[in-house]
Structures are given as C-alpha cells and as structure tokens.
Amino acid sequence: MIILGLTGSIGMGKSTTAKMFVEAGVPVHDSDExxxxxxxxxxxxxxxxRFPGVTANxxxxxxxxxxxxxxxxxxxRDLEAIIHPLxxxxxxxxxxxxxxxxxxxVVLDIPLLFETGGEGRVDRIVVVTAPADVQRERVLARPGMTAEKFxxxxxxxxxxxxxxxxxxYVIDTSLGLKAAKASVNDIVRQLSGGDRAETSR
Known part of the structure; x- marks a missing residue:
C-alpha cells in the first residue's frame, strides 16, 4: 500500500484537493476533520x-x-502534545x-506534515500551492480571520x-479546479498502476 502525504500551507486549497482524491476512489484520512x-x-x-475556559457544552x-x-x-506546544497523539x-x-x-x-491529509516531521510516515508527498497574493485573499475571506492572525x-x-x-508532486490550485483534478487523476494513475481515476471523470 502506498501512503501519499497531502499537505500545503493555509489557504492553498488542500481541503478541496483532498476531496478530489476521494472522488478518484482513494481513501483519505483528514487530520483537520x-x-x-x-x-x-x-x-x-x-x-x-490545560486551558480553563476555552470549552462550552x-x-x-x-x-x-x-x-x-x-x-x-x-x-x-502544550496543545500539540495533547492533540497530535490522538x-x-x-x-x-x-x-x-x-x-x-x-x-x-491511501492519502494522509496532514496540514503540518513537514512541521511535525511527518515525512517518515508517508511514501510520497503532494504539496498544494498558490501564489502568495491568492493565498492571502483566500484566507482573509474566512469568517473571523484577521491579517494578524493570518x-x-x-x-x-x-x-x-x-x-x-x-x-x-506539486499541484497549483490557482490554475483552476479542472487543472487540479487532472493532476490528482494523473497521480492516482501513476501510483495505482491502473485507470482507477477514470471513473471520477
């Protein structure tokens, strides 16, 4: 079994790309979810x-x-020590x-793959990317997001x-959904040695 690590910085389109792998028939474990x-x-x-007052109900x-x-x-670091092992x-x-x-x-969708030393857990790595101005525009459009927080x-x-x-593998999500999906299907075909991705089209 080939374990594909999917990662990318905030606002780069990783979640959308993960859904494309699911559509291509590849099981995805979503760390954010x-x-x-x-x-x-x-x-x-x-x-x-550890952080009294941060929960409700x-x-x-x-x-x-x-x-x-x-x-x-x-x-x-304290938060990560709690959540990462789980x-x-x-x-x-x-x-x-x-x-x-x-x-x-299979795909492990890990936002902080490199930051947590997760390269050793996967066989191949897919990075989603976009130009810095596109990234910033996407992130600042999120509810509750500020420039400082970003x-x-x-x-x-x-x-x-x-x-x-x-x-x-690198997928530039600024090129549009069709191009990203084509890249995902190409990767799946290469790694599975077949045409499993064709069913998603």
Whole structure:
C-alpha cells in the first residue's frame, strides 16, 4: 500500500484537493476533520484542563483557544502534545484498516506534515500551492480571520517554496479546479498502476 502525504500551507486549497482524491476512489484520512471531531469529544476535557475556559457544552471554542495559543509558543506546544497523539492514533487505525483491506493507495491529509516531521510516515508527498497574493485573499475571506492572525499562522508553517522543493508532486490550485483534478487523476494513475481515476471523470 502506498501512503501519499497531502499537505500545503493555509489557504492553498488542500481541503478541496483532498476531496478530489476521494472522488478518484482513494481513501483519505483528514487530520483537520479529526481535530474538529476530537475538539467536540475526548480531547475537550484534556484541553479544558490545560486551558480553563476555552470549552462550552463539552466542546472546544476554537476562537477562545486561538486566543490562548497564537503568539504563545509554549502554549501551542502544550496543545500539540495533547492533540497530535490522538490524531496519530486515528491515522494509524485508518492505515491498518486499509492495509488489511488491500487498498493500493491511501492519502494522509496532514496540514503540518513537514512541521511535525511527518515525512517518515508517508511514501510520497503532494504539496498544494498558490501564489502568495491568492493565498492571502483566500484566507482573509474566512469568517473571523484577521491579517494578524493570518501572519501568526503562516509564521508557524514551513515556507511554501521549501515545501514545493521537498515534494514529489506539486499541484497549483490557482490554475483552476479542472487543472487540479487532472493532476490528482494523473497521480492516482501513476501510483495505482491502473485507470482507477477514470471513473471520477
């Protein structure tokens, strides 16, 4: 089984690209979705114990949590020490299920793949990218996002140029959905050795 790592900086189009892999018949483990679920479940009391007041009705208030950890490296490390092992355990279970099922290719969608040293967990790496002005426009259009918050998030991420240099495949999402989907289908065909991706067209 080939494990494909999908990553990219904030606003680069990773989530949309992940959906294209699903449409091409490739199982995807979404780290962001897993975090969202954990924030409403078993991670919530652990986070509340470290950051009192950031939960409501048993779920993490992401805005309140962001206020605690952004621009606070020590607090961010504490949060990561709580959440990363939980996400890793779910990803490992996903890989085991698919390996047992004989799945030829799977995707681990990991936003901080390089930042967390996750290269060793995957066989190939796909980086999604876009020009800096496109990235900024996309991110600032998100509800609750500010220029300051965007810069704080980007400062924690490996530079886009370095990610592209370390990737096996690069998908420029600024070229449009059709081009991105064609790139995804090409990658799937190469890695699976067949025409599985044709069914998504």
């Amino acid at each position: 897993t975090v969202h679920r954990l924030y409403s479940g078993r991670a919530a009391p652990l986070i509340e114990a 048993g779920a993490v208030d992401r805005q309140k949590l962001a206020g605690e950890v952004l621009d606070n490296p020590a607090a961010m 996400v890793r355990a779910e990803a490992d279970a996903f890989l085991t299920r698919n390996r047992d099922a004989g799945t030829p290719v 810069e704080a998030i980007r400062a924690r991420q490996t530079p886009d140029a370095e990610k592209r240099a370390r990737a096996d």
